[in-house]
Amino acid sequence: MRFKHYILFPFFVLLFFISCKNKKEDHVIRFHDHRVDSLLSDTTHISFIVDSLKHSVLNAQNDTMQISFLNELTQNWRGLPNKIFATEAIHYCTLINYSTGLCDAQARLAIYHLRSGEFEKADSLLNISIKSSATLNNKTLLAQALFFKGECFRVSNKADSTLSCYIKALDIAEKKNLKKRQAICLNAIADYYRNSKSDTSLLLLKRAVRISEAEKDYNTLSYAQGLIARIYTSREMYDSSNMILKKSIEGAIKCGNNYFASHQLLQLGDNLRLNSYFPEALNAYFHALKLIESSAIKSEVPLLLSGIAEVYRFTPDYDKAIEYNLKAIDEARSLKQVRVESFALANLGEIYKHKNEIEKALRYYFAALEVAQANGFVDREAFCLSVIGAAYRVKGDEKNTKEFILKAIRLNDELKDNNHVSFCYMILGKLYKQKNNPVEAQKYLEKALDHAKQSGIIQNICDISYELYQLYEGNNNPAKALKMHLLYVSTKDSIVNEGQIKNVAEAEYKLKEDNLITVQGEKERIFRIEKELKEEELKRQKIIRYAFTTGFILVLILAFVIYRNLVDNRKKNKIISLQKAEVEKQKHLIEERQKEVMDSITYAKRLQDAILPSRAQLSANLPEAFLLYLPKDIVAGDFYWTHEIKNSGTESGNARLILVAAADCTGHGVPGAMVSVVCSNALNRAVIEFGITNPGKILDKTCELVVETFEKSGEDVKDGMDISLALINTETREIKWSGANNPLWYLSHNEIHEITADKQPIGKSDYSRPFTTHTIQLKKGDSVYLFTDGFADQFGGPIGKKFKYKPLKELLLAIASLTPEEQKQKLEFAFNEWKGNLEQVDDVSMVGVRV
Known part of the structure; x- marks a missing residue:
């Protein structure tokens, strides 16, 4: 039985081709207006949508489908064809008594009169369409007619009536789940609010974008993006506006709406011109002119x-x-x-x-x-x-x-x-x-x-x-x-x-060259199509003439192979398409997640920078000081801190008491940065809120506040920080210092001395005791250094070992005679040279002060 099917298959295929040929030759669609036949048979390319609708009208299976396609063609082919097709649709519907199509055609003809400035005719037709759609209880047509009525009011500058019609149309579209009409109405309402309530307008447009993307309605999507771009332009957010405009232009061209694409290109060109991107602006303008050549609307x-x-x-x-x-x-x-x-x-x-x-x-x-x-x-x-x-x-x-x-x-x-x-x-x-x-x-x-x-x-x-x-x-x-x-x-x-002038000339030359290539390509395309049509016609006639005489077996084998390959290829293509779609989906998800993470970390850096004292504040407090601050990641666990204690009257009138610290919190990156916020806040509270000025007491109170903060979670959190904290009297050059695990180095008599820190962190520990305050009397020209362990622990050099503290002391001693800024540059250069191509292992912080 299966073998019989294979034998009969090519016979039926051949009969189908012959019947199609005869059917095509005998069936000629005749319209009331001869111009309709002329426009439909014209092979001149208008746009993808118009060309597709022309083909659908000519190949419709019944009258009602033909009228539906004719109505769609009416709205999408602007200018005189708009009126010709709408009038033909009305005549056709009246002839066959098709009320739904007549109601639709009346609304479409109203749009032609609206675009031509004939508001009374448009209003009259829309009133008839609204009444007819209500009688037919056709909510789809009613929503369409109400929307067009709103457009009529908008052009007539009747603001309240405009908004009322838009909202009524949107309400119907939402109740009937007419997604495309919802997006169109949202765009119109957003455009209404664009100048008076731009934030509301943006919310409506973003909703329209989501609906259009889901429905793959690129025309409405492109229009929504264009309105968003105009809002950004009005706010002078030119980069955001240009980015959205490029998407809008791409969508308009994709759906064959060259008129709207040229309108968006005009706005893009204006944005670029106002910001002095002249070659790019020129390209946008000329591209728009080129698109307008294929459009009947020359208003731009x-x-x-x-x-x-x-x-x-x-x-x-x-x-x-x-x-x-x-x-x-x-x-x-x-x-x-x-x-x-x-x-x-x-x-x-x-x-x-x-x-x-x-x-x-x-x-x-x-x-x-x-x-x-x-x-x-x-x-x-x-x-x-x-x-x-x-x-x-x-x-x-x-x-x-x-x-x-x-x-x-x-x-x-x-x-x-x-x-x-x-x-x-x-x-x-x-x-x-x-x-x-x-x-x-x-x-x-x-x-x-x-x-x-x-x-x-x-x-x-x-x-x-x-x-x-x-x-x-x-x-x-x-x-x-x-x-x-x-x-x-x-x-x-x-x-x-000179470069821009040259770029403009190059843009002009490239445009002319592209035009020549386009013209030549179009000629070659037409030649190929004509050649292919002739070859196809010869091949078809040869098959019909010699099909049975060349052998039934050959036709059977050929048809079977083609059929089997077609089935196999469809299966393979379907599998490949599904796999490709899944890969693209996963890739897009990964890229989105990565971007979200990086955006969050970057924003965290801004917050951390806002919490840290500014470098200007450090310079104001200690003019003869330098800060070397090299985070391992975007955000850091290390932080530096300074605060000036107001002179209470016990010191000399010119004396300034400056607190300065370098701290290393547990971890680095985002966890370290979170701990640094807690520790920095505790340090500020100890000094500002509790008024403590003794470094050891400050560290005691800071430790208490940090432990108190972490205990609120109910978890056993032992995170904290190591710190070197100094109080500097700028007049007497007396230094009071206390440290948690991090020592203090000071340079005096051309020799670096070290004060050992208490071997306990700021935070919860098993053997907590009060921190010791050390007092040092320095003379003019001496220096003190507060630092974390990141510099000494960095791997590098010829054999990839740690830098260590002894070479660091030698380096500080060697550069001690330089200015603080020069010392910083030498230290940073030495660090980077030692690190080479290896990864930085920890955050690096160092504060050097010459008293």
Whole structure:
């Protein structure tokens, strides 16, 4: 019986191919509007989604499926096809009395009218769709129609009605578990709150991202990521914004939404341009223009051309900047984008100002101001006022400069625009500098620098720091002049240099080369497809003509082998895919866990650094001191400590009592760091809270507090620390010292002396006794050293042995004549040279003080 199946299989396969051929030749779909046939049969690539939906419409198995695909195609193919397909779907549904499809098509046609600015038509169709979907009790269509109604209200600037429709649509989507519609509604509500409640907006968008990722709805996911990026940009978090934008662009391109990808590329280009990454910005703009070529929507073109012009203005390449600005103005006027027109006109003024053609610059500035005021663009009006004032300043017209700049400052303060407030103050500073009024010039330039730093715009910081540098130098203030000059040089280098200009040229060349390669590749692809189609057609005809005459046995064997291999390959591919997915999943989990651990440890380091006294505090207490602090890991078990005891009146008026310590807690890394927090806190309490100044008593109280802390857990915890603690009288040079396991070394008469510590730790021990306080009288130039055992215990050298204490003493004696900072450098160099490529075995801490 099985053998008979194998014999009949190729016969049925052959009949299927022949019937498919005849069916394809005989079946021609005819629509009411001939343009539908024309658009569907056109093989021009639009996008992955549109191409797939065109194929689905043509190959639908029944009328209702064909209408469903036609409705989806209506929304995804923007422009005139949107209207053509929606109208055809309405005609088709009316013809076959398909109410559900008609309700859907009416909502889709409303979107076309909404995008075309025909709000009354859109509103009328949506009201019909909402009523019909309610009558049909179709919650999916009702949620869709309510959402589109919200979009209609949004474009009409009816905020309350907008939010109400969005929330109603979301409520229905949640009750019916319509995940994709939930994500779309969340995006819309988040966009509504984006400027007024950005934190709420972020929470909604992150929820939309989770849903879209789970549903693999890359279009909605990309849109959500784009909104998150815009919030980050508004907060001047450019790195985070750019990272999210790149994900959004990748998702938009992946789902064939070239229009949205170009929109996101425009925002990415603007971010990069504002932070002086000019070659990268140029790549983003040109990439967006390339994507727009395959889209019917050209609304982003003027902004892209204007952005490219801005890059060329700052590189600088004024001829290209003028060329692209003029293109931007023409495109903006043809699309009636008056805001972009104002922007491009002002940019032309900026270019001519840099070319020192002030009258021509003012002509373009006033043209831009006129457009901004006529259309209520307050931010553009403020910008135009500021650049007009700047131009009058170049002309030496003090009256007009002050008039326009003060108007600009007032508007920019209302807008809270630190960038342009900074620019205005800089212009006033330059004006007073030009009028030989250095006091007023310094006041306004310093204000300008403060606002520039708040805005984070590098170009303004560069310009203002240069002006202040010149002003301070002229006022014989070398320290401030040097500081401003260093700031100017560092910012200037980051804005433009020969390398960036070369990179821009390389970016242009690469773009042209990529375009040529793309065109050539497309030609080759078309040629291959045509060749393959011809070969396939010849092969198919040959099979039909000679199938039975070439031998039934050959066909049987071939079909059997193909079938068996196909089954085997599918099984193998399925196993491989499952294994690969599991490996990727485990890899991703491991990477996430590792990142979480490293982030936690890094944050722990920040906390530990905050607990430790700053090096500035150590330097302030003991100017003639050095600190060698080399943690083994990111966080350490070693810590250093210092505290100044206020003069109680018993000492000389000039005497300062400074406590300083080097401590080694049990363990290193994270466990050691946790113990160090407990011990450091106990040390602070003993001195600050209990007012103890005697080193031995301090250690007694610290030991008591540490034991008390660890006993709270109920566990037998014997962790603690070894410490060397000294009280230094800076006037009398008397040292009081006490130690737990760690000794004190002091250098006097060109010889290192050692005071042995009590052989017990700070913490729970079997033989606890009070700590001993030793008193030493030193003379000027003598030194004391407090340290942990990390330096002496480090393995290294030619044969990998410990450094030990005797060589350490010899090293300290050899470098004793150097300054404390030089001693630190010598010690660190000696440690690293001894350690070589071996692992550091313990934390290293050493404090050296010259009295």
